[in-house]
Amino acid sequence: MTFLPTLRNLVSAYQAFERYSAPDVKAMGLTTTQFDVIATLGNQPPMTCKELGEKTLVTKGTLTGVLERLEAKGILERKLNPEDARSQMIGLTTVGQTLFEKVFPAHLSHLNKVFEKLNTKELAEITKSLQALKNAFEK
Template identity: 85%
Template sequence: MSQMNFLPTRRTLVSAYQAFERYSAPDVKAMGLTTTQFDVIATLGNQLPMTCKELGDKTLVTKGTLTGVLERLEAKGILERKLNPEDARSQMIGLTTAGKTLFEKVFPAHLQHLEKAFSKLSEKEFAEVTKSLRVINHIFSN
């Protein structure tokens, strides 16, 4: 495939992601959170506490960014860090009671917001988009 052939696809991919962010981010911001904070809270919701590495692997947040986000969420009383009983060099991160309450409020509300957009796709279109995105993810992950 020549360079000129994939450039429109690249542009479409980036444009689609940017359009998603323009739709998603204001809803999260209206909840008083950044998209990164929301991602962390959504990942920790209804889960047992996990290590920073596990949290980083399950979110789209880089390690450097994650540290600052965790500090801010801890300062707000949304999450807590405890020593990992299995490895004292790491910490277990989990939601506080206030964090769980916040998760139960913001997570379903944001899913409802996203569903308004995704419901415009037929089941077949949704399956095709999902399959295509998995293929793209795979080719860039190797």
């Protein structure tokens, strides 16, 4: 079981990320899931619920409730898919796009305070290692 130290460090890194990231998102009046959806839809054409689910870290069951709450707040809208009436296209409203333009750069700036502590080589190594781990799970 030589992978246990790697697993522990992966989980610890994710937990540290959440402890740093989540309060910033919460201060913006959003949950991390709402932020993920808004960040994914920002500056993008509308997409289906399936596409949105694939591009976010949100499970289908959770996504439905999040979309309903964001729609009720006027942040996103759903329209019938002109190419397939069985699905809907989801996109940000003008209010939602304005919110994205405010919160997304602010949160990236917050995260940059940590990532700028790593040099280019370290970031490249981490990216390569995480991609290798992801690929190992997907095979």
